[in-house]
Amino acid sequence: MHHIDQTTRACIDACLNCYGVCQSTAMGHCLELGGAHTEKRHFTLMMACAEICRTAAHFMLIGSDHHRHVCAECAEICGQCADDCERIGDMEVCVAACRACAEHCRNMAA
Template sequence: MHHLSPEMKSCIDECLHCYSVCLSTAMGHCLELGGKHTEKQHFTLMMACAEICRTSAHFMLIGSEHHKHTCGECAEICNECADDCERIGDMQECVEACRRCAESCREMAA
């Protein structure tokens, strides 16, 4: 197995945590509440966020040099998702997971 730096290991953890939080929040919290929580733009953004987090973690785990690109995109989408979840409200866990992941991915992409 290739060597993962502590920074990369930490970023993988943040990505997988954000993936889990976004997906479970969307599928549980948002679907239960409906209304603005299930508006197409918001719900699609949450699904995109979960998927890019999972993909970025995957790229780092397999040692792909392309992780810089996925992490760059991940940071952007996580920020967008955090802003949108904040706008809608009552989604603090998701906001925090997205912000932490964005920060970690921004460093990996650099």
């Protein structure tokens, strides 16, 4: 097993947290509230965010050299998701998870 340094571990944790928060918020909070929370663009963005976070964590866990590319994309999608969740409102936990993940992933991609 390859060694995972502290910076990478923190990014993996942020990605997995964001994955869980986006997935559970979309499936619980958003589906329950409906309206703007379930508009196609927003809901698709949340699902894409959850999946890219899970994928980025996976790439880091397996030690793939491609993790930088995936983390760059993850940072971009997380930023968009945070902005959209902020726009809709009442999604502070999701906004915070996305912003934290984006920051960690930006650092990993650099």
